[in-house]
Amino acid sequence: MATQTQGSETYIGLMSGTSMDGIDGVLADLSTPGKIRTLAAVSLPMPPALRDAFLALNIPGHNELDRAARAAQDLAQIYAQATTSLCRAASVRPEHIRAIGAHGQTVRHAPESGYSIQLNAPAALAEQTGIAVVADFRARDIAAGGQGAPLVPAFHAAWFGCAIPRVILNLGGIANVTVLGQDVLGFDTGPANMLMDLWAQQHTGHAYDRNGQWAAQGQCQTALLEQMLADPWFERPPPKSTGRDQFNAQWLDKQLSRAPGTRTLAPADVMATLLALTTHSIAQAVRKHAAQAHEVLACGGGAENTYLMHELAQVLPCPLATTQREGMPVQMVEALAFAWLAHAHIHGRSAALPAVTGAQHPSIAGCLYPA
Ligand SMILES: Nc1ncnc2c1ncn2[C@@H]1O[C@H](COP(=O)(O)OP(=O)(O)OP(=O)(O)O)[C@@H](O)[C@H]1O
Numbered sequence: 349m350a351t352q353t354q355g356s357e358t359y360i361g362l363m364s365g366t367s368m369d370g371i372d373g374v375l376a377d378l379s380t381p382g383k384i385r386t387l388a389a390v391s392l393p394m395p396p397a398l399r400d401a402f403l404a405l406n407i408p409g410h411n412e413l414d415r416a417a418r419a420a421q422d423l424a425q426i427y428a429q430a431t432t433s434l435c436r437a438a439s440v441r442p443e444h445i446r447a448i449g450a451h452g453q454t455v456r457h458a459p460e461s462g463y464s465i466q467l468n469a470p471a472a473l474a475e476q477t478g479i480a481v482v483a484d485f486r487a488r489d490i491a492a493g494g495q496g497a498p499l500v501p502a503f504h505a506a507w508f509g510c511a512i513p514r515v516i517l518n519l520g521g522i523a524n525v526t527v528l529g530q531d532v533l534g535f536d537t538g539p540a541n542m543l544m545d546l547w548a549q550q551h552t553g554h555a556y557d558r559n560g561q562w563a564a565q566g567q568c569q570t571a572l573l574e575q576m577l578a579d580p581w582f583e584r585p586p587p588k589s590t591g592r593d594q595f596n597a598q599w600l601d602k603q604l605s606r607a608p609g610t611r612t613l614a615p616a617d618v619m620a621t622l623l624a625l626t627t628h629s630i631a632q633a634v635r636k637h638a639a640q641a642h643e644v645l646a647c648g649g650g651a652e653n654t655y656l657m658h659e660l661a662q663v664l665p666c667p668l669a670t671t672q673r674e675g676m677p678v679q680m681v682e683a684l685a686f687a688w689l690a691h692a693h694i695h696g697r698s699a700a701l702p703a704v705t706g707a708q709h710p711s712i713a714g715c716l717y718p719a
């Protein structure tokens with residue numbers, strides 16, 4: 349039975365991030381200012397064929413316009429399935445949902461060239477679900493001279509901002525931090541899971557190294573770690589954002605072929621070094637840009653990786669916890685952010701922060717496809 353009381357301040361957020369592991373969705377009630385009530389959450393795995401299609405679209409290739417359009421349509425089908433599951437789980441009828449915030453799948457991120465491409469089929473999603481869709485969240489900020497990323501800091505500031513300065517750390521494919529203090533700062537710090545996932549897939553056949561068990565068997569190779577950290581990208585000042593365009597299989601191959609003696613390295617040692625690259629690049633960014641922080645709250649899939657969290661806690665200059673402590677499950681934060689961004693769009697509020705993205709002025713993120 350439909351829950352009539354949810355009214356029109358009920359939103360869905362759908363996120364498929366750079367890890368391409370799946371689609372996270374939430375249905376949330378935002379009717380009370382300053383409050384967010386999660387009514388349902390769902391995670392659907394990315395079908396392997398679609399994942400391969402997206403991965404192939406990250407690099408220039410034959411007939412890519414057609415392949416991109418088809419992959420976008422396929423993603424919209426899964427977004428529609430997620431929407432149906434969320435409505436069922438919360439007993440909410442589609443007509444009671446104000447809008448879906450659908451991120452789409454990033455296949456290119458080149459703000460310096462004026463674009464970031466999130467494949468998506470919002471018209472198809474609106475048609476199938478009968479719900480308004482807000483999509484293409486990054487374009488306007490990029491048009492205003494920004495990076496179009498990260499977009500979540502405004503959400504982090506709204507939900508995790510408090511008197512004590514702290515850092516919200518999202519451990520997705522890429523790691524991004526939001527520094528909450530007097531001013532809000534936010535930027536990508538480099539790879540979180542992306543390179544580790546890639547290496548685990550190549551050497552173990554598993555999608556990722558569960559709880560870092562394999563990495564824990566290896567020895568971090570200091571020379572290789574230092575060489576990786578010497579990539580000038582890490583030293584670049586914010587605003588900065590990144591993706592598969594920068595940290596990918598070619599990047600890793602280049603690093604491994606350059607370092608003396610790495611050909612003889614055990615794969616587990618490379619894995620341990622990649623995990624250290626994640627923890628050290630994050631710690632370096634926190635020391636440099638959030639020296640006042642009293643704590644770091646982690647979210648995203650990497651926050652489930654117990655060994656990664658243990659290693660990160662060793663190198664951070666302040667204590668580490670997760671957003672779960674604040675009542676927000678780690679895997680839901682990004683999807684909730686896109687429900688909140690849809691809400692901001694519908695209410696005409698700008699949510700991309702120029703101080704974070706480097707844009708010349710604030711702008712309303714997203715484009716509306718009415719129901
Ligand atoms: N128990 C676990 N042990 C180790 N790694 C895990 C575990 N659970 C999740 N992960 C990691 O988290 C990743 C998925 O995280 P998440 O969905 O937050 O990233 P994402 O989809 O790339 O999102 P985004 O880039 O937008 O933040 C997986 O690919 C895997 O590497």
Ligand SMILES: [Mg+2]
Binds near residue numbers: 364367649
């Ligand atoms: Mg994911």
